[in-house]
Amino acid sequence: MKSKKRNKTFVLIISILLGILFLSPFYIILSNSFKTQKGIFLNVMSLPFGDFFTSNNYIEAFRELDFIHSFLNSLFITVSSTIIIVIFASMAAWMLVRTKTRFSSFLFFVFAAAMLIPFQSVMLPLVNIMGKLGLLNPVGLVFMYLGFGSSLSIILYHGFIKNIPKELEEAAVIDGCNKFQVFWYIIFPLLKPITVTVSILNTMWIWNDFLLPQLVINKPEWHTIPLKMFYFFGQHSKQWHLALAGLVIAMIPIIIFYFIAQKHIIKGVTQGSIK
Amino acid sequence: MKNSKFWFSFFVGPILFAFIVVVIIPMFMGIYYSFTDWNGIGNTANWIGLKNYIDVFKDKDFLSAFIFTAKFAVVSVITINLMGFGLALLVTRGLKISNFLRSAFFMPNLIGGLILGFVWQFIFTKAFDSLGRLSGLGFLEGWLADPTTGFWGLVILMSWQMAGYMMVIYIASLESIPESLIEAAEIDGANAWERLIHITIPLVAPAFTVGLFLTLSNSFKLYDQNLSLTGGGPYNSTQMLAMNIYNTAFKFDDFGLAQGKAVIFLITVAAISLTQIYYSKKREVEM
Numbered sequence: 001m002k003s004k005k006r007n008k009t010f011v012l013i014i015s016i017l018l019g020i021l022f023l024s025p026f027y028i029i030l031s032n033s034f035k036t037q038k039g040i041f042l043n044v045m046s047l048p049f050g051d052f053f054t055s056n057n058y059i060e061a062f063r064e065l066d067f068i069h070s071f072l073n074s075l076f077i078t079v080s081s082t083i084i085i086v087i088f089a090s091m092a093a094w095m096l097v098r099t100k101t102r103f104s105s106f107l108f109f110v111f112a113a114a115m116l117i118p119f120q121s122v123m124l125p126l127v128n129i130m131g132k133l134g135l136l137n138p139v140g141l142v143f144m145y146l147g148f149g150s151s152l153s154i155i156l157y158h159g160f161i162k163n164i165p166k167e168l169e170e171a172a173v174i175d176g177c178n179k180f181q182v183f184w185y186i187i188f189p190l191l192k193p194i195t196v197t198v199s200i201l202n203t204m205w206i207w208n209d210f211l212l213p214q215l216v217i218n219k220p221e222w223h224t225i226p227l228k229m230f231y232f233f234g235q236h237s238k239q240w241h242l243a244l245a246g247l248v249i250a251m252i253p254i255i256i257f258y259f260i261a262q263k264h265i266i267k268g269v270t271q272g273s274i275k
Numbered sequence: 276m277k278n279s280k281f282w283f284s285f286f287v288g289p290i291l292f293a294f295i296v297v298v299i300i301p302m303f304m305g306i307y308y309s310f311t312d313w314n315g316i317g318n319t320a321n322w323i324g325l326k327n328y329i330d331v332f333k334d335k336d337f338l339s340a341f342i343f344t345a346k347f348a349v350v351s352v353i354t355i356n357l358m359g360f361g362l363a364l365l366v367t368r369g370l371k372i373s374n375f376l377r378s379a380f381f382m383p384n385l386i387g388g389l390i391l392g393f394v395w396q397f398i399f400t401k402a403f404d405s406l407g408r409l410s411g412l413g414f415l416e417g418w419l420a421d422p423t424t425g426f427w428g429l430v431i432l433m434s435w436q437m438a439g440y441m442m443v444i445y446i447a448s449l450e451s452i453p454e455s456l457i458e459a460a461e462i463d464g465a466n467a468w469e470r471l472i473h474i475t476i477p478l479v480a481p482a483f484t485v486g487l488f489l490t491l492s493n494s495f496k497l498y499d500q501n502l503s504l505t506g507g508g509p510y511n512s513t514q515m516l517a518m519n520i521y522n523t524a525f526k527f528d529d530f531g532l533a534q535g536k537a538v539i540f541l542i543t544v545a546a547i548s549l550t551q552i553y554y555s556k557k558r559e560v561e562m
Contacts, residue, residue, distance in 0.1 A: 011368055011370065022383070028397070029394055091290070095282070095283055116492075116544065119496070121302065121537040122301035125305045146297075151294075247394055262378060265381075265385075270444065
């Protein structure tokens with residue numbers, strides 16, 4: 001019994017040390033983001049005190065990142081993409097589950113198999129096509145996220161819908177509902193748990209995505225946060241004090257999102273991995 | 276019957292349309308372009324047969340990117356999954372601070388790879404230098420300046436980022452193991468190590484299948500972190516496949532060759548993922 005207790009203390013100490021080690025990069029970035037350029041040069045490990053302390057980095061980085069603007073761009077693209085993925089993926093998955101034909105199982109197989117296609121193998125022709133259609137802009141980007149988000153989202157909805165009994169729908173049909181009404185009034189509300197998962201996985205992916213916006217968005221006023229960060233960093237690669245403040249600002253929204261939706265995020269990741 | 280066809284297209288049509296336009300058509304066009312001298316603008320693509328594929332194998336940068344990526348994938352798959360599994364074992368021990376630790380370990384995942392790469396660029400170049408000077412440990416200085424430390428820098432970054440994600444997957448699996456099984460083994464006299472090897476690990480095998488698949492395909496497709504941490508430098512020595520394809524197209528304007536590389540990339544990633552799933556599935560046991 002005593003050795004069990006000692007064992008537990010040992011595990012606790014290891015855990016705390018690992019926790020500190022894992023979070024230390026955040027601490028280093030945060031503490032140095034409050035230092036002057038000279039302060040960073042002299043000692044990275046010290047706390048930002050005395051002459052080395054400054055909060056000007058943040059003011060300047062905030063302005064140069066045009067943060068509110070790029071935040072709103074990211075928000076618009078992420079929210080609208082996630083909403084249309086949720087709507088169209090749930091609709092398609094329901095129909096694919098309820099239609100027992102060879103064609104529908106073939107379609108489901110193709111959606112699932114597309115998970116294996118790396119983005120790099122389709123990106124060059126994709127940009128070419130989108131350019132010809134005049135869709136190298138935020139609207140086109142949302143459309144592309146619908147296409148690339150379809151596989152995982154349909155698989156997740158498909159797995160969930162399979163376990164919903166059909167009787168409910170049949171009763172609604174007898175009452176005179178058409179398929180559209182059956183889906184929106186009966187089925188869609190039942191899908192809420194998996195809708196939360198699908199929304200979270202897509203939000204995390206789209207919010208952080210860099211390569212697709214880099215290929216698609218050519219006007220600075222449409223830049224998302226990762227894109228803006230990339231160019232900002234390029235301009236200030238020798239000025240760590242500004243770059244660090246910019247990095248912290250760029251991380252804040254998603255960290256706030258994490259604290260609000262933590263439980264759902266962890267659950268979403270778990271469900272998303274069990275396909 | 277006609278009615279049901281209408282509803283089928285109504286429900287499946289919109290997402291299928293987007294999927295075909297952004298995935299299926301580009302994939303087939305990409306395969307076609309890989310046999311041409313396409314310059315990226317579109318209408319001037321002449322059929323040149325296998326020339327791009329022959330050139331790919333003569334391209335030293337591509338071959339070194341391929342080897343670098345393969346090495347990176349092997350090492351990081353091992354470190355990420357070992358760390359993820361270890362962390363999962365640690366936080367399922369019923370400690371009071373478990374919940375806080377789960378959040379801490381998971382946190383790096385939320386932030387995009389590009390930003391994390393910049394974060395670690397600072398840690399490796401500035402914080403490591405500073406620590407090295409303070410402690411006299413010479414090996415801490417000059418990170419990312421040569422291929423070896425660049426390689427390990429990427430491994431550390433990816434392990435830090437993805438271990439928490441794998442941890443979440445392994446936690447779910449560990450928590451589904453019936454406690455009675457563990458207790459029975461304990462009564463039979465199995466020590467902690469034996470219980471881990473003979474009970475826990477076989478029962479979480481399905482989670483390993485998923486974990487290996489995710490880490491393997493992510494490592495092969497890595498781009499953002501590579502770009503922001505080392506930018507492929509010094510002298511392209513840490514350039515990975517995805518970045519090599521991007522640069523071939525947009526820096527050297529050789530879209531046909533880039534597309535040839537992309538097709539080889541597609542086949543490689545698909546083949547490795549399918550093989551891994553096949554072998555992992557075979558090893559899973561029924562409970």
